[in-house]
Amino acid sequence: MRRSELQLIPLFLAAALLPLAGSASASSDAAWQEHDRAVIEQCQDASQFPDAAPAGDPVLFDDEAGMTALLIQGHYPQKHMNGQAGQELCLFRRSSQEVYMADADKLAIGSDALPSTPTDAISDGAESEDSEQDPSASSGDTP
Numbered sequence: 001m002r003r004s005e006l007q008l009i010p011l012f013l014a015a016a017l018l019p020l021a022g023s024a025s026a027s028s029d030a031a032w033q034e035h036d037r038a039v040i041e042q043c044q045d046a047s048q049f050p051d052a053a054p055a056g057d058p059v060l061f062d063d064e065a066g067m068t069a070l071l072i073q074g075h076y077p078q079k080h081m082n083g084q085a086g087q088e089l090c091l092f093r094r095s096s097q098e099v100y101m102a103d104a105d106k107l108a109i110g111s112d113a114l115p116s117t118p119t120d121a122i123s124d125g126a127e128s129e130d131s132e133q134d135p136s137a138s139s140g141d142t143p
Contacts, residue, residue, distance in 0.1 A: 038097065039068050043090035046099045049074025055087060068092040071104060 027035075036058050044052040055071040072088045075081075089104035 035068070035094070039070055039090075039092045042092065042097065042099050043070045043072055043101075046090065046101050047072045047074060047088055048077065048101075049086065049088070050077050051075055052088075058092075066094050068094060071107070072101075 039058045040054050043054070049072065052072050052074040055073040057070075059069045061067045061069065068091075070090045070092065072090055074086065074088075075083045076086050087104045087107065089102050089107065091100040091102075092098075093100075
């Protein structure tokens with residue numbers, strides 16, 4: 001073989017393998033549906049709630065984090081909780097399919113619980129801090 005023909009072989013191989021590389025990195029709809037099913041099933045199984053159910057759809061973090069989050073809702077089984085409703089946050093590690101659960105009752109529920117803008121929450125927090133520091137301080141513009 002001539003030297004110029006030898007230089008073309010890697011180009012032909014690269015061109016032949018390029019379609020395979022694209023399909024390997026892109027997941028099919030069926031694969032994502034299977035992923036979501038696995039997340040829901042494993043998070044429900046790991047939950048302390050006997051009636052555990054997803055409170056929404058799984059939330060994918062980027063590949064660097066490698067996690068999927070799912071909010072689980074249900075009712076506490078302990079007698080002293082009197083069947084009170086609660087929620088848990090489930091983190092699903094995609095590489096190992098391990099789940100990590102945490103109490104999430106402090107997360108806001110629905111759009112009603114959220115401030116209209118992020119600055120509203122900051123302003124509300126600053127006002128309550130000011131009033132807690134010195135109750136005798138006046139709220140006027142005069143020093």
